[in-house]
Amino acid sequence: MALRSEFPTHKIWRDETPGRVRYVARSRYQGLSPHTVITPNVAELRDALAPVRGMGAGAAVCSPAEPNIARMYSYWLAGKDHYEADRAAADMILQRFPEVAEAARANRAFLSRAVRYAARHGIRQFLDIGSGLPASPNVHETARAVNAGARVVYVDRDPVVLAHARALLAVDDEVGVVAGDIGDPWFLADPALTHVIDSHKPVGLLLTSVLHFLPVAEADAAVATLRDWMPEGSYLVISAGTSTGTDPELIRCLQKAYGDTPVTARTAAEIEAWFAGLSLVRPGLVDVWAWRPDILGRRVFPRARILAGVGHKPKPQWTA
Numbered sequence: 541m542a543l544r545s546e547f548p549t550h551k552i553w554r555d556e557t558p559g560r561v562r563y564v565a566r567s568r569y570q571g572l573s574p575h576t577v578i579t580p581n582v583a584e585l586r587d588a589l590a591p592v593r594g595m596g597a598g599a600a601v602c603s604p605a606e607p608n609i610a611r612m613y614s615y616w617l618a619g620k621d622h623y624e625a626d627r628a629a630a631d632m633i634l635q636r637f638p639e640v641a642e643a644a645r646a647n648r649a650f651l652s653r654a655v656r657y658a659a660r661h662g663i664r665q666f667l668d669i670g671s672g673l674p675a676s677p678n679v680h681e682t683a684r685a686v687n688a689g690a691r692v693v694y695v696d697r698d699p700v701v702l703a704h705a706r707a708l709l710a711v712d713d714e715v716g717v718v719a720g721d722i723g724d725p726w727f728l729a730d731p732a733l734t735h736v737i738d739s740h741k742p743v744g745l746l747l748t749s750v751l752h753f754l755p756v757a758e759a760d761a762a763v764a765t766l767r768d769w770m771p772e773g774s775y776l777v778i779s780a781g782t783s784t785g786t787d788p789e790l791i792r793c794l795q796k797a798y799g800d801t802p803v804t805a806r807t808a809a810e811i812e813a814w815f816a817g818l819s820l821v822r823p824g825l826v827d828v829w830a831w832r833p834d835i836l837g838r839r840v841f842p843r844a845r846i847l848a849g850v851g852h853k854p855k856p857q858w859t860a
């Protein structure tokens with residue numbers, strides 16, 4: 541739909557039920573007006589969105605006065621890209637659940653181990669969706685330590701992340717930064733992505749610590765689309781907060797901190813279902829710190845569980 545490129549600040553879709561068609565636009569960013577427009581008429585939708593015409597995805601309103609997912613995560617990782625509002629919200633969670641910062645670091649360490657694993661198994665291109673703020677080591681650094689020519693595209697919907705990523709991560713032509721929302725995978729056709737990623741060759745598809753920010757049905761549909769898109773021989777890397785074993789109070793605290801963004805911790809069985817049709821690399825779906833750890837005997841976080849797994853898309857078996 542042409543409207544999508546005209547208004548990158550909004551997620552736009554056609555909603556069809558028997559006897560009724562309407563168009564919905566929903567802002568990708570907090571604080572942007574109009575936030576949601578629903579109308580049966582495309583011209584009316586265009587008029588309603590007129591105030592944000594010309595705003596690139598990176599130009600959307602993003603207030604440092606409101607806590608932000610990527611910046612709170614950066615704070616827990618001991619990074620430097622956060623404001624007072626992020627620190628206050630992140631500290632409030634740490635007061636009750638101090639293990640959250642360690643769980644965030646364990647998640648980031650899993651990401652590096654999984655990228656190394658895929659790179660050692662021949663993967664030379666990575667698509668990191670919901671990539672977050674730059675954090676050392678970044679995916680292209682880890683991948684290139686194994687395969688010097690590895691190509692990486694970082695995708696995120698947050699303009700702050702995109703601005704930092706464009707400044708720090710896009711180090712050469714073989715690293716790209718693309719605005720996109722997992723729930724709306726048209727970004728797969730973005731020339732900045734297709735210039736770097738060859739969709740006919742195996743890819744390492746990274747969805748770490750992001751799917752729990754999507755509504756349930758949207759996450760399931762997006763993973764299914766991405767899994768179908770992945771060429772044979774690819775690896776799907778997922779980590780996600782789970783409701784299985786996690787203290788429900790922590791999920792409530794996170795939901796409060798993230799405001800409008802849903803926090804949809806899924807059961808272990810639901811997370812495993814995201815790997816349907818793939819073969820799960822050993823040890824399967826496990827706590828994030830327990831996936832092929834570099835050091836044995838790491839701490840567990842029983843109240844703040846993040847599950848992690850890596851699935852391999854098999855090559856087709858031809859029979860005579």
Ligand SMILES: C[S@@+](CC[C@H](N)C(=O)[O-])C[C@H]1O[C@@H](n2cnc3c(N)ncnc32)[C@H](O)[C@@H]1O
Nearest residue numbers: 610613670671672697698721722748749750753
């Ligand atoms: C907790 S950070 C995770 C960063 C990185 N993937 C990691 O595991 O270290 C979550 C990131 O996902 C992004 N995000 C959340 N929902 C998203 C969506 N629907 N589409 C794209 N990015 C999203 C946020 O902007 C944030 O940068």
